[in-house]
Structure formats: C-alpha cells, structure tokens
Amino acid sequence: MQICRSLVGGKTVTGTAPAIDKIYPATGEVIARIEPADDAVLDIAVATATAAQAEWAARGGQERGRVLGRAAQLLRQNNDELAKLEVMDVGKCLGEAVSADVPSGADAMEFFGALAQTGTGDMRRYPDAIAYCERVPLGVCAGIGAWNYPVQIACWKAAPALAAGNAFILKPSEMTPLTAHMVADLLCEAGLPDGLFQIVHGDHTIGRAICAHPGIAKISLTGGVDTGRLIMGQSAETLKKVTLELGGKSPLIVFADADFDLAVQTALDANFYTAGEVCSNATRVFVEAGIAADFEAALVERTRAMRVGDPMADDVQMGALISEPHLLKVLDYIDGGTAEGATLAAGGKRIHPQGFENGYFMEPTILTGCRDDMRHVREEIFGPVMSVLTFEDEEEAITRANATSFGLGAGLITADLARAHRVADRLESGNVWVNTYNILPPGLPFGGVKQSGFGRENSAYSLEAYSEIKATYIQL
Numbered sequence: 015m016q017i018c019r020s021l022v023g024g025k026t027v028t029g030t031a032p033a034i035d036k037i038y039p040a041t042g043e044v045i046a047r048i049e050p051a052d053d054a055v056l057d058i059a060v061a062t063a064t065a066a067q068a069e070w071a072a073r074g075g076q077e078r079g080r081v082l083g084r085a086a087q088l089l090r091q092n093n094d095e096l097a098k099l100e101v102m103d104v105g106k107c108l109g110e111a112v113s114a115d116v117p118s119g120a121d122a123m124e125f126f127g128a129l130a131q132t133g134t135g136d137m138r139r140y141p142d143a144i145a146y147c148e149r150v151p152l153g154v155c156a157g158i159g160a161w162n163y164p165v166q167i168a169c170w171k172a173a174p175a176l177a178a179g180n181a182f183i184l185k186p187s188e189m190t191p192l193t194a195h196m197v198a199d200l201l202c203e204a205g206l207p208d209g210l211f212q213i214v215h216g217d218h219t220i221g222r223a224i225c226a227h228p229g230i231a232k233i234s235l236t237g238g239v240d241t242g243r244l245i246m247g248q249s250a251e252t253l254k255k256v257t258l259e260l261g262g263k264s265p266l267i268v269f270a271d272a273d274f275d276l277a278v279q280t281a282l283d284a285n286f287y288t289a290g291e292v293c294s295n296a297t298r299v300f301v302e303a304g305i306a307a308d309f310e311a312a313l314v315e316r317t318r319a320m321r322v323g324d325p326m327a328d329d330v331q332m333g334a335l336i337s338e339p340h341l342l343k344v345l346d347y348i349d350g351g352t353a354e355g356a357t358l359a360a361g362g363k364r365i366h367p368q369g370f371e372n373g374y375f376m377e378p379t380i381l382t383g384c385r386d387d388m389r390h391v392r393e394e395i396f397g398p399v400m401s402v403l404t405f406e407d408e409e410e411a412i413t414r415a416n417a418t419s420f421g422l423g424a425g426l427i428t429a430d431l432a433r434a435h436r437v438a439d440r441l442e443s444g445n446v447w448v449n450t451y452n453i454l455p456p457g458l459p460f461g462g463v464k465q466s467g468f469g470r471e472n473s474a475y476s477l478e479a480y481s482e483i484k485a486t487y488i489q490l
Contacts, residue, residue: 024208039105050216058150066209105334119169151179257469262422266296344397
C-alpha cells in the first residue's frame, strides 16, 4: 500500500499525527495511507523554503521561466499517467481527467513560464532624482487545495508563485493526496531546486498551523465558504495575504432564441461534469417559459441515457462522488427539494454499478418546478443535481440570477449578440460565459465576487498577487 508522506527539501518526512486512510471513491477501498505533518515538520519546510527562495529569486525571470516551460513539457509527456492517478484520487471519469483537468496544469506552467520572462517596471525622472518601481516576490507562499481538481489546483497555485520568484508549499486535500507527488517529481526533473515546491500532508489541523505560521507570506485557498472564513480569521494574526476561491450557485440563462441542442448540452455539461463536484457549475438553469417544456423533456431524455460507473471506462459519462458522507449529503438535498415541492424529473437515487457495488455512485439528477426560495436552489450542493427554473423576460432572468450570495460563474445562451453583451454586463459574477460554459484558458482570470471569494487564479492578475510593489527613489 502506498504511503503518502510530506515532501520537504526533496525528501519524504513524517510527523507524529495519526495516519489517515485514502479511499478510492469508485470502490470504497483503502488504497493508500497518509502520514500527516505536524508543527515540527512545517517549521522545517518553511525554513527550507525560505533558504531556497532567496537563491531562486536571484536567478531572474528568464531562468525561472525556462524551468516552468520544461515542467509544462514533462507534464504533457506524463499526462496519461497523471490522469489515471487523478481518477484514483477523485473518482472522476478518465476522459475528463486526460483531456481537460490534467492538461490545464501544463497550460498554467507554460503560461506563467512565459510571463516570468516578461516582467516590466516603471521609471520616473525628477529634476534631481530618478525613481523606479518593480515587483518583488513575497517569499514563502502556501496553497491549500480542494479535492476535486488536485493536479489543476496544484499547478494553478504553484506556477504563478514560482514564476514571481517565491517558494511554494502545497497542502493537498487529505482526500486526494496522490497526484501532488508526481507533480513534484516532474518539477524536480525540470530543474526546480529542492525546497521550492514542497508538500505538507494533513487535514485542517496542519491547515490551521499553515495559517498561523509567521514565515508564510501568502495563502491561496480553494474550498468552501466556511473554510474561507476560517482561513481569513486564522491568517489575520500574521497579516498574511489571502486569495480565496470559494463556492458558487451559478446561474445559466437559456433564452428562447438559443440554439436548442447547444443549450441542452451546455446545461448538462455545466451540471454533471466531474459528478457535479465543480464550484463554478451552473446548477440553477433558468429557461425562458416558451421553450421550458421541450427543454426539460430533452434534458431528461439525455440525462437518463448517461452511463454511470467505472471511471476508467471509455463509455462512462459520470464517475463516483468523492466519499460516502458527501454522497449522502447530496441525496439529502434531493429529498429536501421534493419535500418543498420540486418534481424529481430524472435520477435522484444511489446506484451500485456491477463490479463497483461499494463505490459512491448516484444517478445524475434533474429537479423541475423549482422556486428561488427552495434550499436546494439557494445552497451549494456540490453534486450532480440540476435545478430548473422558468422565467418570462430578460429583466426577470437577470434579477433572479443575481439574487444569491454567490458570484463565481454565470452563463447565458442566446443568438442575440446585443442581448449577450447586455446581460453579461449585468450579471454579478467573476466569470461569465456566453454560448459555452466553464472554459478557462490560462490567460483568463478565474475567481469570484460576493461570498465566492476574492483574488484570481490564472492570468497576469494572479501573478501580481504573488508579488509586492517596491518603489526605489535615488537622489542624484
């Protein structure tokens, strides 16, 4: 059985905390054991990172960029193996991991490797002096990852941190520890010196220690709203910089003039990808009343045709959920929705695929006849549950779409170009997609507003968040 130990200075170490079982969601079997770090291990990791960071920052942007560029090449060469590991971690379909989730990590390394080599400053001249501004690294940064996209999250957080000249410490979710070590191995093979990418395993206990550690300058979290509040509070004592990518309850507005088949497939993709365990998923689907009946019928027909089962199989469209407690939580939301008056139009049950009877599987689910005040419509479920609502006109759709405490993603499907711009402008969301959904190239910033957090992943905006502006004034 694989043992996952923290990686500090290029060597595996373990702490004194009790071991944690790693379960394969598709079978319910324990496939690895995590030996969590303790405060002493974290102290060593931070000290090692601090020493390595000074030399790394001195190398300059071109050399840092070359290392990240080589890392991108190696990630692509090992894409299939990483994807299979991610399936074992998360339980998602291999087709998703191999074609989108894992490649997005390589894309991030490539993008920030190039950006590291294009750093610019600002110079001002005065009658008897010159002054210049530059971006300098923060020092040691940490990332606390969610369990749904372990490769992507590791790379999205590490790439801008390393490009800016920082050292990076990753705490993967204790539920998905496997892929982080392969990412670390490939970074090492690409030429990244020891101490610059380290892994600290554990649960919320070591997470709290990371927030409190005075030697860590910044934390980037991907997680739930409640976790975000804790991270902010725990980081306040040392005044850490914090980036929070939190939850969502995103709307997708389907207008009657939309390409019908495109709209149906977009709604399905925006709800059932990775078994619905995606923070930006469009789980509130608003459909214009004139097409609602036909639209719901098409959704139900395609949903019932989806195959759920072995995540490694080519003919499966949805894999397992991450754990049994999470599966039961999702099913409870469905029961609550029907109790409040929603109609269970498709799915809604736990299933036991042949050969995977002990895994955490359920049917993709559609609830129709939904109202905005229903609990399953208001709260993030993080599972394959689509809530379908109807609207009469554009103004109503916008108002209801914005009537949420979240603001991570939003989408609309329409053939009217003017409407696309008009509605997108008024949606209160960090990201808006028109006639598509959840597309995130590395040059495009990703992040939320309101309770969905602040700060951005990807793009030059995130690179700025891993650096300070330093102004130097020279008297002539």
